Amino acid sequence: MGSLTSSSSLTINQEKLASSLHESCQFGAAHRWGKSTEETGMARLALDDTDKQVRDWLMEQAKTLGLKAFVDEMGNQFIVRPGKHSDMPPVMMGSHLDTQPTGGRYDGILGVISGLEALRTLVDSGYETEGPIGLVNWTNEEGARFPKMAVSSGVWAEAVPLQTAWDLREVLAKDGAPKSMKEELDRIGYCGEHKASYKSNPFAAHFELHIEQGPILEDEKLKIGVVKGVQAFKWFNITVKGRDSHAGTTPLYARKDPVLAACKLVAAANFIAHEFQGLATTGIFTTDPGTVNTMAHTATFTLDLRHVQDEVLAEMVKACETEFQRICKDDSEQGCEVQWELLVDSPAVEFHSDCIAAVEASAADVCSSLPEAQGGKQLWKYMISGAGHDSCYTNMRVPTSMIFTPTRSGISHNPTEYCSPEDCALGANVLLGAVLRYDKQRAKPSS
Amino acid sequence: MGSLTSSSSLTINQEKLASSLHESCQFGAAHRWGKSTEETGMARLALDDTDKQVRDWLMEQAKTLGLKAFVDEMGNQFIVRPGKHSDMPPVMMGSHLDTQPTGGRYDGILGVISGLEALRTLVDSGYETEGPIGLVNWTNEEGARFPKMAVSSGVWAEAVPLQTAWDLREVLAKDGAPKSMKEELDRIGYCGEHKASYKSNPFAAHFELHIEQGPILEDEKLKIGVVKGVQAFKWFNITVKGRDSHAGTTPLYARKDPVLAACKLVAAANFIAHEFQGLATTGIFTTDPGTVNTMAHTATFTLDLRHVQDEVLAEMVKACETEFQRICKDDSEQGCEVQWELLVDSPAVEFHSDCIAAVEASAADVCSSLPEAQGGKQLWKYMISGAGHDSCYTNMRVPTSMIFTPTRSGISHNPTEYCSPEDCALGANVLLGAVLRYDKQRAKPSS
16 A cells, blocks of 8 residues: 555544434443442443443434444344445444443443444545445444453354354353344344344454553543554363362362362462463353352362464463462362363454555544644554454454554453543544545555 | 169150151251252241141141140240150250252251151150150241341340341342341241240250251261250341452552451451461452452451350451451551441350250160160260250240261261261150150159
């Protein structure tokens, strides 16, 4: 691609972006932490009633803008505005509207609503793009209800078989037997007729605006992350089997206590993560059956291991395997058995250089107008995403990159998650600028 | 009291004892571990349908023996055989028929069925005791379903208010809202009309035969434990509060991870227990809400701390408090908050010297006839119980002591819990001998 100069003077309306975002959050608002209407978190689990409501709201928004919208068989929602050349695939802006059970108002939501406001800005201004520009709301990105994150962009990328996704069952059944994704798609009327595939529904590129979900931009007083890739991660379910026996009458030497062993393993994984400068997290820990005065026979916990390099992540896993084995064999909990089950294996991702370049040019342009940029201070930096995103799957099939905005205290997956209206609008403008740059560039003959 | 010579030549029928025990275990049998009918564990939770069935069976047994049976308002079942002096309170044999969710066939059950067979032996022989002799099946000793162990002997001893006990709600609701003890007593028809009180329903003494639930008798090739008391224990519910945030984007330095902190606390409690030669056990560990890639905001775990001396137990608790505080304040999980809730406080118990003397005399007598006793080997020893029992409460109001039998590999609260038919019968004979000695002694004028 050639040079990427400023594309237009189009600007997203900060107030409208904020009001759209909070309007969409009326569906699934939960976990109040402050007095104002907007000071709550979210509990909008994929395909639940509130997710249906926000989907209906999004369809209504598309209708108001006079744009075509459609839904594929994974419930992914697409809204597309035509350009000069209708034969071109659309440049897409995408993220997700589902949240964690104790989630916030920005993770995923900011990306979708910014895309919507970008489309509104194009419609309102009558700006004519080269090819179509579109928005996608991916289903169940969080993997919080149906335990496979970004599963629906995965089906679109043909990296996850449709049936596997449809058969996923909710982690916690509210009432009765756990429901499958297909059952819930049907129930809320969002199992669309379009095939979920990049082949029948191709994109030109995919751009995703997202909150950083970490403290780096805030700590370094920066405004935008130009995301070059995503760190590798692996999710495991670890089962430790011991022997249930009486807490009052079993001497310490005679115990095979899986809960104590599992606690030592969790602490060991954390120690290893420190050593390798990676991350280790246990979010779920259960004991079975266990009462106050009986050791459980089984303890299970999840282990999420991450590192920016695939090779180092592999070494971390190996170090954990060795240490877990040692603790269960030679430590006081000798005789406990440890079993590993791999749930997710997500290698490190490198985004497309053309998309990164478009984001970088847009970030440089938008940031340069800020008062903080006086004296030539650069307010953006290259980053590697700590979290997985739908963009990891789209990147398998089409040029992709991401944009990060600051996140207060680095807190995400928490009701108090926050990105200021100014920072949201800044991110949305970088998104729009990147999309328009990419769109303009693709129309040019290769240089 | 004076000397305690051999009281009679009455002997419990070993085969009948075994067949009665396993007949009673048809109600609630679960967790098969071997091929024969008897090679299962038990899941007979207090006041569930199988507990009702075994209670009905016990009432039927009393009827067959022509003995009076009644039930108090806590569902405690009493069966009494009259003696020469009907104005005397009965010498009682007591234990419990409820089990842990993955329990065995001996814990509690052996004590009740041995009492039943002792009564049968008295009836069959026509032996006339000085005062009445009786049997009691205490409700919800395990505290596994309704979270307060030995609660019903506690009400009888007026150490636990009736309403407090009635209001206890089941730990895990099978369906719908958790039911209260009172609701379940009413449902299965075992909320009797007799007041649950040692005042209106007095005993002369309480003897409890129980499996050791530990490895000591087996390790030392002994047959009977003459139990002089019960170690002190305290049960706590520990809550650790941190901050839920994203597993992939929150650097280790910025975390307040309550799961990691709680794991370190569990390991620390175990270390402290080793140091003080006491016991520390965590049977239940939960995370809230927690998903694979989100730290929980709260981790909770139970902590069962034990020591034979009250003062040392107090020191253990203090050491845990200090260390927990240190870990949550200065360790990597700085900023987590730890809260202690005391669930049970059971001080060390010293049984009554008269009852201990009766058990000792009976044990010496019964054991001396065994082939292993050749050469004068003493096959019994004094012991301190590691577990709490109904006898702790009865001991508050009437002379009490206990008898222990060997337990294979020391395993209890486990489906494979086992005490051989020979050892069961030996224990039952020691029980009968102790009761008859105590009964004979009480009729004598004080020496």
